[in-house]
Amino acid sequence: MRHIEMFWRCSSCSHRNLGRHQVCQQCKNAKDGSEEYEMPEDPSSAVSVTDEALLRMATAGPNWRCAYCESDQRAFDGSCKNCGAALPGPSEEPSPPPPELPPETKKRKRLPWYVWALIIGVFVCCPCFVCASQQEKPQALHVKGVTWEHTVSVERYRLTDKEGFAEDRPDGALQVKTLGARHHHDEKILTGYETVYYTEKRQDGYTTESYKDKEACGEDCSRTPKKCKETCTSNKNGFATCKETCTGGEERCTTRYCTVKKTRKVPRYVDERRSRKEPRYRSEPREAPWFAWKEWTWSHDRDVKARGNTLTTHWPSEAELKPAQALLNGEKERDTRKGTYSVVFQGAEAKPDVTYTPKSLEEFQRFGIGSTHNVQEKDGEVSVVVEEKPSTSGK
Numbered sequence: 001m002r003h004i005e006m007f008w009r010c011s012s013c014s015h016r017n018l019g020r021h022q023v024c025q026q027c028k029n030a031k032d033g034s035e036e037y038e039m040p041e042d043p044s045s046a047v048s049v050t051d052e053a054l055l056r057m058a059t060a061g062p063n064w065r066c067a068y069c070e071s072d073q074r075a076f077d078g079s080c081k082n083c084g085a086a087l088p089g090p091s092e093e094p095s096p097p098p099p100e101l102p103p104e105t106k107k108r109k110r111l112p113w114y115v116w117a118l119i120i121g122v123f124v125c126c127p128c129f130v131c132a133s134q135q136e137k138p139q140a141l142h143v144k145g146v147t148w149e150h151t152v153s154v155e156r157y158r159l160t161d162k163e164g165f166a167e168d169r170p171d172g173a174l175q176v177k178t179l180g181a182r183h184h185h186d187e188k189i190l191t192g193y194e195t196v197y198y199t200e201k202r203q204d205g206y207t208t209e210s211y212k213d214k215e216a217c218g219e220d221c222s223r224t225p226k227k228c229k230e231t232c233t234s235n236k237n238g239f240a241t242c243k244e245t246c247t248g249g250e251e252r253c254t255t256r257y258c259t260v261k262k263t264r265k266v267p268r269y270v271d272e273r274r275s276r277k278e279p280r281y282r283s284e285p286r287e288a289p290w291f292a293w294k295e296w297t298w299s300h301d302r303d304v305k306a307r308g309n310t311l312t313t314h315w316p317s318e319a320e321l322k323p324a325q326a327l328l329n330g331e332k333e334r335d336t337r338k339g340t341y342s343v344v345f346q347g348a349e350a351k352p353d354v355t356y357t358p359k360s361l362e363e364f365q366r367f368g369i370g371s372t373h374n375v376q377e378k379d380g381e382v383s384v385v386v387e388e389k390p391s392t393s394g395k
């Protein structure tokens with residue numbers, strides 16, 4: 001750190017005065033506030049101040065201004081050297097202006113994100129809601145027609161013809177007959193052994209192998225270039241303080257790697273010729289007796305159906321269910337029953353008819369021709385909303 005002397009130009013006679021003077025050396029006018037101190041053209045080549053008296057001025061702090069004659073006075077002078085007035089007391093100093101308030105933010109208030117989300121949601125989803133509600137809304141439709149079908153599936157327990165090997169035949173098989181021999185399976189028969197030769201790797205000691213490896217072997221260092229700069233700032237008393245700031249000059253090091261030759265032991269293998277005996281087979285067909293027999297089993301015989309297009313349903317009559325020919329001795333029958341029902345509604349306006357499939361006979365009988373029901377179509381599936389009012393169809 002060092003001090004240099006500044007200059008000021010007299011506003012009356014334009015004389016260039018040294019910073020140490022408070023009075024123009026040419027016209028003797030006292031320096032005032034309008035006459036600013038100027039830095040020398042090249043501050044770095046300006047000579048350093050070493051004189052005791054000048055150093056005292058340089059380090060005294062900023063000048064003060066005489067309140068009566070407006071001349072510049074040194075900090076260590078208690079009274080004005082120009083007019084004799086005293087240094088102004090702290091009470092006369094004007095109070096600093098209040099800190100300026102930050103400028104009013106005039107940014108337009110943005111809509112919060114959830115408002116945007118709501119607006120987008122309404123615009124994107126509204127059409128969906130509309131069409132979904134149209135699709136899901138039940139419609140009052142008239143019953144145009146009904147159909148039903150009752151199916152009785154009859155199975156009969158009877159003697160059945162069967163064929164197979166002895167292991168397929170049940171204990172209760174009747175009228176067993178032999179139908180000669182048939183191919184049952186192929187048997188593997190050992191015909192002998194064959195010697196097969198092959199080579200196998202066998203470890204036979206070690207060999208020494210050399211290889212290259214990288215190892216740390218010191219450091220490579222370099223110093224970054226050092227740059228210094230002197231900056232001078234005015235002390236506001238005719239002098240300036242200059243400081244030198246430097247950057248760089250640090251040492252940077254990186255590890256250096258060297259290639260080194262190393263050796264290691266690796267196992268050594270040799271090919272060894274070996275042999276083994278492998279069995280050889282031939283395939284020979286084997287036969288077994290084939291049988292025919294009779295066996296009592298249940299099997300499907302016939303379906304008997306009854307159909308209609310009114311709400312009055314019935315099952316096939318006893319006469320219809322009777323077998324065409326009388327059952328043989330030991331034969332018997334059993335049946336399973338299944339009903340399917342369908343209701344066709346007249347489509348609303350120009351829309352096609354809607355077909356509904358009731359789950360039970362009881363449900364089917366609620367759909368009198370011309371009666372109105374709330375029909376709902378959703379994803380191609382038709383359902384009927386049950387009305388609150390009690391059914392008036394008397395029995």
Ligand SMILES: [Zn+2]
Nearest residue numbers: 010013024027
């Ligand atoms: Zn002058």
Ligand SMILES: [Zn+2]
Nearest residue numbers: 066069080083
């Ligand atoms: Zn004065």
